[in-house]
Amino acid sequence: MSTPREAPEIARERGVEEPPLQDALSAVLAMAGLEDDELEGREVSVDTLTEILAARRSPMAGLPPQVLAALVRTYRNTARILREYRHESYTGEVLFFRATRAGIGPDHDPHEWDRYVDSPLRIIDVDCTHREMTRPGPLAGIGEVIAAELGAAHLTR
DSSP: OOOEEEOSSOOOOOSOOOOOHHHHHHHHHHHTTOOGGGGTTSOOSHHHHHHHHHHTTOGGGGSOHHHHHHHHHHHHHHHHHHHHOOOEEEOSOOEEEEEOSOOSSOOOOGGGGGGGBSSOOEEEEESSOGGGGGSHHHHHHHHHHHHHHHHHHHHTO
């Protein structure tokens, strides 16, 4: 089993500030399969998020407001983690699932990870935007690839 080792050059994500509340609400809407245009012209708040989820009859509408607020905090905290995390390099093979459709934010080159991995990345293209990767269709495709890789690994043991 491969283990991480400390990278010779410690990198930190630069310029990643805590996202505005609207971005966090938009991310939670994406988790629910909804578009962020639902927020247009509305107060930016967890209460508004709760109202939108209820109006669209989302399964997430059943979550208590404090849970939705925790999801928002978690999303915003991720930016802080990105700023502070010290990346380590990894000895082993890495599957990189890349969203192929343009989406929010700048597109990232998977090869930004090359300096942290001692073998070439195996890039698997997924026909969706980054935000859509957790939707049922893309996840089913990702799951099939992972299942096949695990099956192949089991056979070689």
